[in-house]
Amino acid sequence: EAEVAQSPRYKITEKSQAVAFWCDPISGHATLYWYRQILGQGPELLVQFQDESVVDDSQLPKDRFSAERLKGVDSTLKIQPAELGDSAMYLCASSAKLAGGPISIGTGELFFGEGSRLTVL
């Protein structure tokens, strides 16, 4: 069964260090999302890519976070320097490109990876 792959699953780092997360979406999915989920809260969108282009990064703290999807396939999310408040689960999701027309089951459906849990000490 196709799935979104993320690594590492767990990362412990000290504040001010750099950290990077990697995501490989489901093959053929044009849209890729990075969400951050703080414990006890719902996921919040950090950045959305359509192919290699950023569609929405309005909630990405650009002074310390960066994201890229150079070839429109896999993606990397980087944090430098990490802060205590960055401790969270970082979720990657992908979805197929919408073809337009009436809604159908699965259209626009996001498939999430298992996430990368970051602890900043």
Place this chain on the structure above:
Amino acid sequence: QKEVEQDPGPLSVPEGAIVSLNCTYSNSAFQYFMWYRQYSRKGPELLMYTYSSGNKEDGRFTAQVDKSSKYISLFIRDSQPSDSATYLCAMSVVQGGKLIFGQGTELSVKP
């Protein structure tokens, strides 16, 4: 005020009970409504996807959307211990657009 409000629970029910999970929202532009299930230390998985108002049923799960009241619900019939998870509501203005999630409700179904 958050755009999407969801009672965080936790909610504990006996096996076989009917479970009702709810979300309210403030943005009347939301048109696409989803329920995700998230097991501990896992990513969310889509349970139900509905457009605009109305009901949708899938096995033991029924999703309801009342846009006039800005209120959505997920009902689980004959709940099972395997239904124990956090349930997240999510909604978007456009199809495939930015999803706004609720806080999640933690459900525990006791044997």
